[in-house]
Amino acid sequence: MSASHIVFDNVSKFYGEVLGVNRVDLKIPPGITSLVGPNGSGKTTLMNLMTGLVHPNSGVIQVRGISPYAPEKLMKFMGYATQYDSGPRGATGFDFVSTGLLLHGFPKADAERRAWQAIERVGLTAAAKRKVAGYSKGMRQRIRLAQSIAHDPEVLILDEPLNGLDPLVRAETIALFRDYGAAGRHVILSSHVLQEVDVFSDQVILIANGMIVAEGQIKSVREEIHEHPSQYLLHCKDASRVASLLFAESHISEIKLAPEGQGLLVMTRNRDAFSAALERISLSGIDIDGVIPTDENVDALYEYLIGGGR
Amino acid sequence: MAVYRRGYQRYSGGFTSHAARMMVIPRFSWERILEQKFVVILLVVSMFWPLLCAGFIYLANHTELWQGFDNGFKKFLNIDGRFFSIFMNAQSVYALILASVAGPGLIAPDLANNALPLYFSRPLTRGDYIWSRMIVLLGLLSFVSIVPGILLFCMQVGMAGGDWLWKNWYLGVAIVAGFALYICIVSLVALTSSAYVKWRVVAGALVLAFFFLLTGAAEMINEVFRVGWGSTFNPAYAIKTVWYWLLDLDIPDDKPGPAECGMFLIALTGGLLVLLARRLRPVEVVK
Numbered sequence: 001m002s003a004s005h006i007v008f009d010n011v012s013k014f015y016g017e018v019l020g021v022n023r024v025d026l027k028i029p030p031g032i033t034s035l036v037g038p039n040g041s042g043k044t045t046l047m048n049l050m051t052g053l054v055h056p057n058s059g060v061i062q063v064r065g066i067s068p069y070a071p072e073k074l075m076k077f078m079g080y081a082t083q084y085d086s087g088p089r090g091a092t093g094f095d096f097v098s099t100g101l102l103l104h105g106f107p108k109a110d111a112e113r114r115a116w117q118a119i120e121r122v123g124l125t126a127a128a129k130r131k132v133a134g135y136s137k138g139m140r141q142r143i144r145l146a147q148s149i150a151h152d153p154e155v156l157i158l159d160e161p162l163n164g165l166d167p168l169v170r171a172e173t174i175a176l177f178r179d180y181g182a183a184g185r186h187v188i189l190s191s192h193v194l195q196e197v198d199v200f201s202d203q204v205i206l207i208a209n210g211m212i213v214a215e216g217q218i219k220s221v222r223e224e225i226h227e228h229p230s231q232y233l234l235h236c237k238d239a240s241r242v243a244s245l246l247f248a249e250s251h252i253s254e255i256k257l258a259p260e261g262q263g264l265l266v267m268t269r270n271r272d273a274f275s276a277a278l279e280r281i282s283l284s285g286i287d288i289d290g291v292i293p294t295d296e297n298v299d300a301l302y303e304y305l306i307g308g309g310r
Numbered sequence: 311m312a313v314y315r316r317g318y319q320r321y322s323g324g325f326t327s328h329a330a331r332m333m334v335i336p337r338f339s340w341e342r343i344l345e346q347k348f349v350v351i352l353l354v355v356s357m358f359w360p361l362l363c364a365g366f367i368y369l370a371n372h373t374e375l376w377q378g379f380d381n382g383f384k385k386f387l388n389i390d391g392r393f394f395s396i397f398m399n400a401q402s403v404y405a406l407i408l409a410s411v412a413g414p415g416l417i418a419p420d421l422a423n424n425a426l427p428l429y430f431s432r433p434l435t436r437g438d439y440i441w442s443r444m445i446v447l448l449g450l451l452s453f454v455s456i457v458p459g460i461l462l463f464c465m466q467v468g469m470a471g472g473d474w475l476w477k478n479w480y481l482g483v484a485i486v487a488g489f490a491l492y493i494c495i496v497s498l499v500a501l502t503s504s505a506y507v508k509w510r511v512v513a514g515a516l517v518l519a520f521f522f523l524l525t526g527a528a529e530m531i532n533e534v535f536r537v538g539w540g541s542t543f544n545p546a547y548a549i550k551t552v553w554y555w556l557l558d559l560d561i562p563d564d565k566p567g568p569a570e571c572g573m574f575l576i577a578l579t580g581g582l583l584v585l586l587a588r589r590l591r592p593v594e595v596v597k
Contacts, residue, residue: 051431053592072433077320080431085425090342102334103432105325147428152321183318 003065005029011059013045019210020045028197031202032181035190036298041229042210043190047157051080079153081144093143094128100147118150137164160191174200198297208306219296228304229253229267235290249277311346335442343412356404359456363397371469389466391557394481402492405451412450413500414444414513430592440586447497459485484556492549498582521546542566542574
């Protein structure tokens, strides 16, 4: 199992007296995993620990069965793009990517072929021979992504990869993550764009003050949060009637009528009982056009677990 | 999640050797350094003294040209350890200036651009990084020191013959070993300076100042305490003493010998490596 997972076993990292991460236990399966947390929460430290760029003060890390203390083995199958605008001065986009491949140990011809493929994948072929220093922020983000995928890694670690990308490129980049995730690779990324994380992540890791607050699939994490009632938006024509029927249920804590009268925002403390109640209402002949959970997303989880749950 | 089924092929081709990968960084660095006009001019100027020395070797090996001169002059034209020590002293100045020009641009930009994670997220260790940066300077400084030194030695062997080589083979070893030691120390000073000082000019000045300041400090110790051992802490003196020992030349009795100087240079090398390793962390350490 651990040969295909990234495992953190009681890992702590301190920078002098400053806490990086504390007693982290994680078992990250393949797929797209998003690290979500406020600035300085420890997301980048987690990534650096996975890549072996920093070593833990205590605990053990295994990346698909390989220790980050063995960079020669680890970096053969790992790609990393930092959030920094880093790159050799004067290098063109193509140089930047192909040099990385040469450092990986690919023969020159192979390195050049792979560099072109990766550059094409991020849509920078036309600008490949231009100097990185002249690239826009979004182009730099893409060339960083290209250098991280050029050697076809099994584990892709990306720090804020969607920053500065225009909507079209953002969509293409997310499609690339999905391809990687679907092929059984690890894609670990951090992002502040919670709505997007919600859409493409197979699972999330919420981190605050160096501690893991929650991890897993968004739905299962939400189900574990009992202190906040679940929110649903019901689309129905006879909203007042549905509201009155739902008020009779003991698990319903709050109901708000949507402004246009076309729906209800319902808060329940028992999802199963709520489902059963909806079924009863439907069977009684009242049309319910749609039921949408409104807090089964990273945004809500972030708010409940990190932001104080306003 | 239907993501556990592996749908990709692992790379199964061959990789280049560790040594070949290490040469990727120097190759690009050399290109950039040689784009600087001052470096090219310095490299050209540094060839003048070896050319003069070559002329001297030619004269020394053509006895018919100085038959009318006295014995003092004949002794002056002797190719021995003293001749090569003068050659090495002169070329070491060029090597030092080159290191102070080329060295500061090697690590500081990587630190300023946060590029270290980029290097270390390859199959590259911190030691590899330092070594590959060292290679840049080793190659450059060898061009003005070991290479002309060996050429002069070979020229002398070619002109003087096997007998001279039999008696003076150690001079060839001394040139290579002596310059290698010097280049290592100067390169480490330049890299450490580049790692700690962001401004290129200041870092370059620091490389030069390192030798001048320690020379001054060592002389001060000697004067204040009326001793000779203070010279041990003078890297220029320490290197010169090791050279003299390698070239089989006389070393003053009242000054530290090659053993003490060698120990100091080993300690200095270790200290510089520790300083470099402390600075070259892949991510910024929060204090």
